[in-house]
Amino acid sequence: xxxxxxxxxxxxxxxxxxxxxxxxxxxxxxxxxxxxxxxxxxxxxxxxxxxxxxxxxxxxxxxxxxxxxxxxxxxxxxxxxxxxxxxxxxxxxxxxxxxxxxxxxxxxxxxxxxxxxxxxxxxxxxxxxxxxxxxxxxxxxxxxxxxxxxxxxxxxxxxxxxxxxxxxxxxxxxxxxxx
Amino acid sequence: xxxxxxxxxxxxxxxxxxxxxxxxxxxxxxxxxxxxxxxxxxxxxxxxxxxxxxxxxxxxxxxxxxxxxxxxxxxxxxxxxxxxxxxxxxxxxxxxxxxxxxxxxxxxxxxxxxxxxxxxxxxxxxxxxxxxxxxxxxxxxxxxxxxxxxxxxxxxxxxxxxxxxxxxxxxxxxxxxxxxxxxxxxxxxxxxxxxxxxxxxxxxxxxxxxxxxxxxxxxxxxxxxxxxxxxxxxxxxxxxxxxxxxxxxxxxxxxxxxxxxxxxxxxxxxxxxxxxxxxxx
Ligand code: SF4
Numbered sequence: 001x002x003x004x005x006x007x008x009x010x011x012x013x014x015x016x017x018x019x020x021x022x023x024x025x026x027x028x029x030x031x032x033x034x035x036x037x038x039x040x041x042x043x044x045x046x047x048x049x050x051x052x053x054x055x056x057x058x059x060x061x062x063x064x065x066x067x068x069x070x071x072x073x074x075x076x077x078x079x080x081x082x083x084x085x086x087x088x089x090x091x092x093x094x095x096x097x098x099x100x101x102x103x104x105x106x107x108x109x110x111x112x113x114x115x116x117x118x119x120x121x122x123x124x125x126x127x128x129x130x131x132x133x134x135x136x137x138x139x140x141x142x143x144x145x146x147x148x149x150x151x152x153x154x155x156x157x158x159x160x161x162x163x164x165x166x167x168x169x170x171x172x173x174x175x176x177x178x179x
Numbered sequence: 180x181x182x183x184x185x186x187x188x189x190x191x192x193x194x195x196x197x198x199x200x201x202x203x204x205x206x207x208x209x210x211x212x213x214x215x216x217x218x219x220x221x222x223x224x225x226x227x228x229x230x231x232x233x234x235x236x237x238x239x240x241x242x243x244x245x246x247x248x249x250x251x252x253x254x255x256x257x258x259x260x261x262x263x264x265x266x267x268x269x270x271x272x273x274x275x276x277x278x279x280x281x282x283x284x285x286x287x288x289x290x291x292x293x294x295x296x297x298x299x300x301x302x303x304x305x306x307x308x309x310x311x312x313x314x315x316x317x318x319x320x321x322x323x324x325x326x327x328x329x330x331x332x333x334x335x336x337x338x339x340x341x342x343x344x345x346x347x348x349x350x351x352x353x354x355x356x357x358x359x360x361x362x363x364x365x366x367x368x369x370x371x372x373x374x375x376x377x378x379x380x381x382x383x384x385x386x387x388x389x390x391x392x393x394x395x396x397x398x399x400x401x402x403x404x405x406x407x408x409x410x411x412x413x414x415x416x417x418x419x420x421x422x423x424x425x426x427x428x429x430x431x432x433x434x435x436x437x438x439x440x441x442x443x444x445x446x447x448x449x450x451x452x453x454x455x456x457x458x459x460x
Contacts, residue, residue: 039216
């Protein structure tokens with residue numbers, strides 16, 4: 001029996017703030033409130049990675065939060081989708097180039113849907129989640145296979161990558177990648 | 180509840196009925212908050228979704244204890260439907276709770292430990308009241324069998340009104356509803372003992388919650404005696420009471436919960452025992 005179609009009928013949400021300014025978090029909570037009421041679609045803010053399907057992330061990934069981010073992501077059982085809410089989650093936004101964070105969440109975990117806006121509107125978040133649910137429905141058992149992730153240095157584009165500048169202070173001149 | 184076919188049907192359909200009650204409850208709760216709320220069959224959608232998710236188990240004993248929790252609770256509900264021994268029912272229910280507490284302690288997650296601690300405390304809060312209600316029922320009918328209560332001509336409600344009040348006071352603890360939802364407290368311990376379950380093993384714990392509804396509402400139904408309609412009215416009123424209470428109150432901490440149950444609900448049940456013993460009502 002194909003159970004795929006039930007995935008989009010009860011997507012449980014996990015919400016993680018990776019160092020944003022709380023603007024987008026409030027909009028996510030507004031989605032759950034009486035006005036937008038996404039519980040109509042069966043969504044619950046479960047707060048527990050082991051039972052969640054959709055991961056809503058806000059904020060650029062700060063150095064403190066990146067390990068937790070990957071940790072939480074890997075605790076979610078497949079099939080799962082990731083929705084990046086807010087400009088700073090997609091690209092770094094207003095925080096881009098700052099010493100304490102990277103430009104966007106997709107440098108660490110795969111992102112399925114990007115929701116723009118600083119902060120993003122609740123309607124946009126709902127549209128983004130609906131878009132993500134289409135992806136969730138089509139995920140196959142392939143993704144349950146475990147793969148070994150390689151630690152690769154982040155290639156710096158034309159943003160100022162202050163991580164290397166800050167590195168000598170932290171660990172004696174060695175380039176620090178991932179802690 | 181005399182017909183054996185009806186009994187077997189009820190036992191087999193108990194999880195489904197419980198799921199419907201849970202769906203209705205989510206709907207009613209949403210309406211009380213001026214929301215539209217999920218569809219009535221939402222718990223079953225959740226159920227089917229979890230059947231397909233990847234199973235991440237902490238260790239096999241933990242997963243097994245989750246299944247055992249479901250099975251022993253189903254046994255308790257079955258004995259309650261068949262009109263068996265009240266004490267046996269209480270102990271089967273206690274066994275299922277003990278199993279899930281054990282599962283909570285068997286992982287290394289701190290939230291799971293806290294949830295298990297709090298579950299154990301809520302058992303301490305509601306169990307004495309239930310046992311005193313059982314003894315009152317024994318004083319009333321001369322047997323521990325629930326079937327004697329189902330068959331009583333004068334509704335049990337009129338014979339032991341205080342026991343019913345005591346039961347109403349402990350129901351939120353048992354169903355993990357606000358204000359006494361410390362053991363589940365999603366904002367504090369993220370669901371407590373059910374935290375580490377995923378996939379179909381979470382499904383067992385999730386479905387056990389539906390069975391808990393059936394268990395509780397059958398206890399309420401029992402107070403209607405032979406009058407089925409009175410029983411159903413009591414169940415409906417209790418349903419509204421629990422949801423209104425859940426929506427309108429904030430969580431108290433576990434000390435306040437314990438104090439309330441042992442200083443308010445337990446004496447009420449005890450007075451009821453005395454009244455029944457001396458045949459006042
Ligand atoms: S996108 Fe803007 S509003 Fe949202 S968390 Fe980032 S800085 Fe705040």
